[in-house]
Amino acid sequence: MNSHKVSLLVAILINVNIMIGAAIYIGPPQIAATAGSYSFLGWILCAAVFLPVVLSINCLSHIYPGEAGLYLYARKTFGSSLGFFCGWLYFLGFVGAEALQTVVLIQALAKFSGYYQLIEYAWFFKAIFFLLIFLICQLSISRLGVIQSYITFAKLIPILFVLLTLFLSPFISSTQQGVELANIDTFSFTSIVQTIPFAIFGFWGFESSCNISGRIKGGNKQASRALLISFFLVTTIYALFHLQTLLVMGSGGLAQNKIEGFIVSLGWKNPIYIKMFLTILSVSIMVSYFNTILSEVTTYSFILQAMAKAKDLFMSKKIILSNKNLQPTVAIAINCSMAYFMAAFIPNEKELIAIANLGIVFSFVIV
Numbered sequence: 001m002n003s004h005k006v007s008l009l010v011a012i013l014i015n016v017n018i019m020i021g022a023a024i025y026i027g028p029p030q031i032a033a034t035a036g037s038y039s040f041l042g043w044i045l046c047a048a049v050f051l052p053v054v055l056s057i058n059c060l061s062h063i064y065p066g067e068a069g070l071y072l073y074a075r076k077t078f079g080s081s082l083g084f085f086c087g088w089l090y091f092l093g094f095v096g097a098e099a100l101q102t103v104v105l106i107q108a109l110a111k112f113s114g115y116y117q118l119i120e121y122a123w124f125f126k127a128i129f130f131l132l133i134f135l136i137c138q139l140s141i142s143r144l145g146v147i148q149s150y151i152t153f154a155k156l157i158p159i160l161f162v163l164l165t166l167f168l169s170p171f172i173s174s175t176q177q178g179v180e181l182a183n184i185d186t187f188s189f190t191s192i193v194q195t196i197p198f199a200i201f202g203f204w205g206f207e208s209s210c211n212i213s214g215r216i217k218g219g220n221k222q223a224s225r226a227l228l229i230s231f232f233l234v235t236t237i238y239a240l241f242h243l244q245t246l247l248v249m250g251s252g253g254l255a256q257n258k259i260e261g262f263i264v265s266l267g268w269k270n271p272i273y274i275k276m277f278l279t280i281l282s283v284s285i286m287v288s289y290f291n292t293i294l295s296e297v298t299t300y301s302f303i304l305q306a307m308a309k310a311k312d313l314f315m316s317k318k319i320i321l322s323n324k325n326l327q328p329t330v331a332i333a334i335n336c337s338m339a340y341f342m343a344a345f346i347p348n349e350k351e352l353i354a355i356a357n358l359g360i361v362f363s364f365v366i367v
Helices: 008-019 023-038 041-063 069-078 080-113 122-136 141-155 157-168 189-193 196-203 219-257 259-265 271-309 329-345 349-366
Strands: none
Touching (some): 008 271, 023 041, 023 189, 041 189, 041 196, 041 219, 069 349, 080 271, 080 329, 080 349, 122 271, 122 329, 141 157, 157 271, 196 349, 219 259, 259 271, 329 349
16 A cells, blocks of 8 residues: 555655745746846745745644645535535645746647747647646556656756856856846845745645645644645755856846756856756756646546535546556546646646636635
8 A cells, every 4th residue: 555655855845846936937937037136036025925824724734634725614514515525626726826927838849849830730739748747647646756756856957057156156256147236136025025926936836745645654743744845845846946047147147048048147158057057947948848737647536536525526436446556547538638638728827827826816715
């Protein structure tokens, strides 16, 4: 039975995978453009705003132990009708997130490879992609955990590189940094507050371990620990990563040149090193999208299965079915199918962001 459970470390990595997608690369330039030299504080402020919700979910996970997270808490507290509404919105929100990440992944892959047929025939490649995700998700959760652990360390390479420069080169000259003390912006709390809409997307999924608490060694207690450890770990990574990009590039350089300009601002002029960094960064972003989608399908399909076990869904007897690895096969198939149709027929990123944010936010409001 242990082959169907994951360790605390893997549970933490699953949470980290879902939270740290491409937001860590896309968010800092947008946030820097809004709040300037102190923009790294936006991540900390956003985490502080989230903290009461995190602690509340953590307490609820102890009061109502078991899989399915927010759906379980809402159903136990408010009854089946509101529980269903909360669970469905929650599930639908993350299906929207999966679709959004797939759309951006296909675009990034096309740009990286120069094979623009990926965009022209996106409906076909998206179908192949979700078929691949479905097949991978049939593996036991322990094996999935191992796969995701390796992918996580691979996608963290650019992040670790940036953080390493923070600790090894704290006194880079101002000409390399692209910022001088005299040019540091005046602190504005209002500007920091305005960064929250950009930073908030980077924290969705902090509660993922609670959705699979029955699949974590040590059960609900370890799921709770995974939630808290991963939340504070991710907040620290976001803030330090953003701080170092500001120290090296300056707020204007970060906003204008994005993360891709980091290596040049660091003072490296060798075109081979620059190309190598940009290649690793591009691959890391694509791996981040892939791994985040895989983690979301893996964990949020259990929500659908839990709703079926409670007979809150049509054809519940079919949806509860699992394979020999105890993976919710039918729920995974429904998850992948819905995400595919959203990605194929709602390719507008703003609309998918709205679906994801509305579904997730309203489910948290209910709880």
